[in-house]
Amino acid sequence: MSLDTEHSEFARLIAQHQRAVQGYILANVPRWGDADEIWQETSVRLWLEFDKFQRGSNFAAWAIRVAHFEILTWRKKVSRNRLVFGDDFLECLESEQGQFTSQQSQDRLKALDQCLQNSTEHQRELLSRFYEPNRQVEQIAEAMKCSVDAVYKSAQRIRKVLRHCIENRLQNAELYS
Template sequence: MEPPKPVADSGSAPAAPSEQFIQLFTKFQRPLYLFLLSQLGSTQEAEEVLQNTNVVLLTKASQFQLGTSFFAWACQVARFEVLQFRQSRHRDRLRFSEDFMDKIATESEGLSDEWERKRLALEACMARLKPEDRELIRQRYQPGTHGKDLADELERPANSVYQSVGRIRRTLLECMRRRLAAENSP
């Protein structure tokens, strides 16, 4: 058996993405996934197209202009990848027009920005909670945790835990409303 032949060098390798690009790339993975999920409706397809989109984003990193909206740029790349994905999958029984899908994509992009604002507001409000309240919320919303199980673990009556969580949630909601309203006021 012959050893593999080296691949011919076709010139210089593309420059590695900048640290700022990598930070933006990482920061917007979840919103980009949610954007793709809104376009495709299937977690498996969204994950597949996200991988393809990530390859393109990293390949075209030098084309991104720092200071512009990374998410908007990434969504444009993702839209193209969604179109390519759909064209490669002729098994879909229901097809929508490209115009309709563009409208959905534009609306989804705006919703992702709104969700990010809300997530940041929640994060800031969580930081303002008393440590024991923050820990109770963290424990309650761990995947697979139920209120009754948490009450048993804390050796508290379930009703007491439910009331505490409800009070903390109302506090967080009010804090978020104030923060978001302050962002929107001139």
């Protein structure tokens, strides 16, 4: 296969499946900026290993598998950050996720990331603990030196603030588009 033909085929396949792969990455990475970095690394890796791709097979599945390994690499790199979700939680989330392919889903995720960035470290830590698998609310309350009711009420307030923030960002984006 000539180099021009290979370039054309790769460009066509990457354009056709970009949203599916980006959706997969966004569903597995908490921050929009990190997801974008992983997408760039995935794209480079896909190009470098394109000669290993079996022509006629499922490009999206192959690309998502490459993205999976790029996500694992990213997780190792940021594992020292205590606000990053654990591998068990992320694997559980990954197994239950649907493919994010709509622009609306991507816009909501971007808005959520921006809203989380504006929340306090305490709020992010509470949410991180609250959604950690096999973590009991009683354990969270004990670790944070507060009552179980206080944990539930705090989580409820944070989710409400995030929901309003997301809705406002999406409405503002619509006004300016």
